[in-house]
Amino acid sequence: MDLVSHHSGDVNVITVNEPRIDASAAIRFKDAMRGLTASGPSRVILDLAQVRFIDSSGLGAIVASMKQLPTGHRLELAALTPDVDKVFRLTRMDTIFAIHASTEMALRRAAG
Amino acid sequence: MSKPEGGRRILDVTLRAQSDAVREVLGLARPVLAQGGLSEESCGRAEIVLAEALNNIVEHAYCDTATGDIRLLLDLSEAHLTMTLIDSGRGLTGADLPEGCCPCLGETRQSTPEGGFGWFLIRSLSEGIDFCRRDGRNRLTLRLARETGDDADQTRG
Numbered sequence: 001m002d003l004v005s006h007h008s009g010d011v012n013v014i015t016v017n018e019p020r021i022d023a024s025a026a027i028r029f030k031d032a033m034r035g036l037t038a039s040g041p042s043r044v045i046l047d048l049a050q051v052r053f054i055d056s057s058g059l060g061a062i063v064a065s066m067k068q069l070p071t072g073h074r075l076e077l078a079a080l081t082p083d084v085d086k087v088f089r090l091t092r093m094d095t096i097f098a099i100h101a102s103t104e105m106a107l108r109r110a111a112g
Numbered sequence: 113m114s115k116p117e118g119g120r121r122i123l124d125v126t127l128r129a130q131s132d133a134v135r136e137v138l139g140l141a142r143p144v145l146a147q148g149g150l151s152e153e154s155c156g157r158a159e160i161v162l163a164e165a166l167n168n169i170v171e172h173a174y175c176d177t178a179t180g181d182i183r184l185l186l187d188l189s190e191a192h193l194t195m196t197l198i199d200s201g202r203g204l205t206g207a208d209l210p211e212g213c214c215p216c217l218g219e220t221r222q223s224t225p226e227g228g229f230g231w232f233l234i235r236s237l238s239e240g241i242d243f244c245r246r247d248g249r250n251r252l253t254l255r256l257a258r259e260t261g262d263d264a265d266q267t268r269g
Contacts, residue, residue: 020135022131022134022135022163023131023134023135023163023167023170023171024131024132024134024135053138053159053160053163055160055163055164055167055230056164056167056227056229056230056233057167057227059229060225060226060227060229061226063224063225063226064226066221066224067221067222067224067226082152082153082156083156083159083160086156086157086160087160087233090232090233090236090237091214091215091229091232091233092214092217093217095217096217096224
């Protein structure tokens with residue numbers, strides 16, 4: 001699971017360099033996210049621009065990644081592609097996460 | 113294996129009941145659907161439904177043992193895509209199929225559900241679902257409308 005984290009000011013931007021977060025990748029995704037978010041800035045943005053497809057296991061892994069963050073940290077999502085956006089909208093998970101059109105736009109928006 | 117009336121078979125493939133094989137078959141099916149004339153939006157709907165149905169068979173009919181096969185048939189007619197999945201795993205009856213209500217999202221971060229969305233997605237995106245057990249095999253048939261109003265939404269977006 002190729003996830004890359006870089007700290008931009010007080011934001012931890014995690015880019016998913018994979019086309020899919022699915023049943024065969026869900027556990028590795030969750031474990032990789034734990035490693036990248038255990039410390040560092042409290043605002044975490046997950047950039048999903050390269051993720052073309054997600055299934056319910058992948059969705060569950062993103063929720064689990066949010067729940068395993070240190071207290072007071074939060075997970076936001078950026079750059080959902082059409083099929084990923086569809087899964088978030090149908091399950092109403094778009095009401096749980098702050099979702100940004102792109103990481104650039106998320107960074108322009110002040111934390112808060 | 114008989115085809116739905118008026119349909120043409122665009123895929124007939126057998127895969128091992130294992131999540132890496134599911135990923136591979138989804139990668140195979142998507143371009144076949146696009147070549148069949150389905151829009152990007154419809155291909156997306158079909159891939160989500162198919163992924164959830166195949167994952168359910170891997171996890172529940174074969175209990176993650178990767179010991180069996182799944183045969184997948186895709187049939188395209190003017191108005192519908194019909195996806196038929198046949199497996200020899202644990203026997204189900206139609207009554208066993210989950211209702212697929214959308215899980216309650218919970219009031220706190222820790223109560224946000226991590227699962228239970230699979231059948232909800234299948235039922236939300238399918239127009240018809242049929243299940244039967246015959247000759248020791250489960251046969252799940254999922255019918256999707258080829259186009260929905262969402263196509264226009266996506267073009268606008």
